[in-house]
Amino acid sequence: MILKLKYNEHGLIPAIIQDVNSNEVLMLAYMNKTSLEKTIETGKTHFWSRSRQKYWMKGETSGNVQLVKKIFYDCDEDTLLIKVEQVGTGACHTGNRTCFYRIIKT
């Protein structure tokens, strides 16, 4: 299946990370085929950093790893939704539980 997915012109697919318990959307990051394989093999989320052009595992420095519970793909096969158990204080490098802590419109 991971071969059938539609990666963009940079070989990437966006992955929405959702808390499996609270259903809160925690973050969005990008995977390539290799980081998705690593995610499946290890059970921890791995991404491709576009700015640093390297692989990273969520929590590799903070310890706030994400334990993968379920991986969904969408109707047009170009987006992933990954339900995780978030270890530690949260997903965001700012210290917030979610990266989506600011609002445009209420």
Place this chain on the structure above:
Amino acid sequence: MILKLKYNEHGLIPAIIQDVNSNEVLMLAYMNKTSLEKTIETGKTHFWSRSRQKYWMKGETSGNVQLVKKIFYDCDEDTLLIKVEQVGTGACHTGNRTCFYRIIKT
């Protein structure tokens, strides 16, 4: 704020659409500055179709529009999370409630 957001090289920003009541992630689609403005002005989600190279309002043909409740942006200002009330049977053109109806790993 919508000027400060980081759009990609195609002028687009991904928008995660989440059901405000069930917290289910319904879909991901792309907005440019104009479609985000339309979304805020009308209170209904508007996107930019990369395949058709045109604006589209969710539900314009099906009637399954999305009423915008809250718009969040993430820590690095390159992703939107929009909480909506989903009108009708669902968000997916396949008839499913969510576009993420298929699973890779449980």
